[in-house]
Structures are given as C-alpha cells and as structure tokens.
Amino acid sequence: MIFGSSYEPLFHIGPVPVYDHVVAQWIVLFILAVICIAATRNMQVVPRGLQNFFEWVVEWCYNFFGGALGSEHAAKRYTPLLATFFLFILTSNYFGLIPGAGTIHGFVPPTSDWNITGTLATIVFFSVLIAGFREQGGHYLAHFVSPHWLFLPMNILEQFARPLSLTLRLFGNIFGHEMIVAFLVLMAPFLVPMPLQALGVLTGLIQALVFTILATSYLADVVGEGHH
Amino acid sequence: MEGAIAIGAAVAVAVGALGGGIGQGFAGGKCFESIARQPEIADQVRTLLFITLAFIETLTIYGLLIAFMLVGKIG
Numbered sequence: 001m002i003f004g005s006s007y008e009p010l011f012h013i014g015p016v017p018v019y020d021h022v023v024a025q026w027i028v029l030f031i032l033a034v035i036c037i038a039a040t041r042n043m044q045v046v047p048r049g050l051q052n053f054f055e056w057v058v059e060w061c062y063n064f065f066g067g068a069l070g071s072e073h074a075a076k077r078y079t080p081l082l083a084t085f086f087l088f089i090l091t092s093n094y095f096g097l098i099p100g101a102g103t104i105h106g107f108v109p110p111t112s113d114w115n116i117t118g119t120l121a122t123i124v125f126f127s128v129l130i131a132g133f134r135e136q137g138g139h140y141l142a143h144f145v146s147p148h149w150l151f152l153p154m155n156i157l158e159q160f161a162r163p164l165s166l167t168l169r170l171f172g173n174i175f176g177h178e179m180i181v182a183f184l185v186l187m188a189p190f191l192v193p194m195p196l197q198a199l200g201v202l203t204g205l206i207q208a209l210v211f212t213i214l215a216t217s218y219l220a221d222v223v224g225e226g227h228h
Numbered sequence: 229m230e231g232a233i234a235i236g237a238a239v240a241v242a243v244g245a246l247g248g249g250i251g252q253g254f255a256g257g258k259c260f261e262s263i264a265r266q267p268e269i270a271d272q273v274r275t276l277l278f279i280t281l282a283f284i285e286t287l288t289i290y291g292l293l294i295a296f297m298l299v300g301k302i303g
Contacts, residue, residue: 165286172289173282179296210282 021113028091028110061086068216074135074223081127082219085120086212092116093174093204097197111207112178114171121163121170124215128159132222140222162218166211173207230302237298244291251284 009017039054047055061083066075089111096109110116132140144155177200184193259277263270 168290168293169282169286172286172293176289176292176296206278206282210279213279 019113020108021110021116024095024108025092025110025116028088028095032087032091057087058083065212065216068213069220070224074219078127078131078216078219078223082212082216085124085215086208089120089170089208089211090205093208094201096174096178096204097200109174109178111170112175114167114175117171118163118167120211121166124166124218125159125163127215128162128218128222131219135223143222162214166214170207170211173203177203233298233302237295240291240295240298244288248284248288248291251287252281255280255284 009019010023011018035050036054039050043051062075062079065079065082066072069075069078092109092111094109095107096112098107132143136143145152146155177196181193181196181200184196255277259273262273
C-alpha cells in the first residue's frame, strides 16, 4: 500500500497491468471531457447556465495566469496548459470525496499515487525547458551559468529538484489525507471523519492551486526574460 | 528491531510537526498583525498566507510520508 505500488493490478491489457489509479484517472478525464462538451454545445452569444460558468472559469484562468506570466503573448500561449493542470488536479483531488472512494476498486483520487503526480511534474519539467528554448533560443543556456559559471551544478540541481518537490508535495498531501481518513474510519466509523473530509475540500483546492502557481512561476521565469 | 522502527516513525512525525507548527504559527501571527494594521488588504494577505502555509505543511508531510513508509515495514 505504501507508495501505491505493492497491491494487485485491477486488470491487464495485453502485457500491461492497469492499476486503480489509472482507471480513476480515466474516469476523471471522462468527467472533464463530458462537462466540457456539454458546456460548449449549442453555444450562444449571451451565455446561460453551464456555458456561463465555464466562460467565467476560462476568463478567471486567463486573468490569473496572465497576471503571473506578465505578458499577453505568454498568457495566450501557456494558459491552456496551466488551466488544464488546475482543472485536472482539482477534479482528481475531489474524486476522493465520492462515497466509496478508497474502498471500492478503481475509486481512489488519482493524485494519491506518486506515479501520476510524478507524470504531471515531468510535464512541467519539460514544458519549462521547451518554453525556455522557444522564447529565448540559445540565450536560455546562459541562464544556467548565471550569475557565474561556478553556479552551473547548482542551477542544474535546481532544475531536477523542482519536479521532485512538485511530485512529493501533491502526492504527500493527498495520500496523507487519505491515510488519516482511513485510520479514523477504522477507529470511529461514523461522523468523526466528517470534519476531516471537510478539510479535504480545502486541501484539495489549495494543493491544486499551489501546484499550478509553482508551475506558473517556473514558466514566468523563462518567459519573462525573453522580452528584455 | 520493530520497536526501533516504531520509534523512528514517531520521531519522524514529531520533529516534522514541531518545526512546521512553529513556522506556521509565525506566518499566521504576522498575517493577523498585517491585517489588523491594514484591514483593506485582507484578501490578498489571506491568499498569500494559504499558499505559504501549504509550503510549510509540505515539509511536515514529508515527515508523515517517511512515517507511513516505516510503519509499512512493521506490517
């Protein structure tokens, strides 16, 4: 159970074992896709209901990430990626609040497995590298030897420390929360775990925000320097 | 051996929570001070506070993770 790797796979597709968290991830993707399709079907000039809500979400994302990234150009280019992170992580975290989550196979928050948070952090890692070369070209390499070439090992280490801390922060918070709720359910099944689940609503939102804000600031680092 | 592992898990959580608790206390206290001085920036300060607390809590969570791993070894 620890680090989510020692239990049995749910089923196999050919030689590939499929675990609970992967199925949960598919369900989260399905939910997001269905909501998005429902929101963008029969779009009207004057939005109502779901479309109205999603226009507000998209606008909020553009303002929030655009403000952090610093330029209109960067906001247009990178907000889709960052907003996807936010919505996916938020939905994943809240997946654990569904009754039966954690006890029924296939119903666990996907972010409580470090393989999935690690995947997200790896995407951030490569996005930052690609964005750096795309916005600054070869000048991006100068970033690694600033302020002095003696700092080269430190700068490289920093690049690799980022995905590690992103992975462990999100995984640790969600997994820790799941484990504490599981212990409480064992000790006192009724009503006692409820305040903690309410705290989980807050934790899920804050951790989704923190992951996204960190990814934004890493991107803003490499994007902002390109316009000097 | 199992006793040593159990004590190790307890120390991991205890020390992690100690440092994190003190840090969060400082952060929260300063936040309340600044809101008391300038109530009109309460919203901005609160957002920053939550993010800061999440960062500090991460370090405590590392300790908790180590404790879970150690407890898993006892079986």
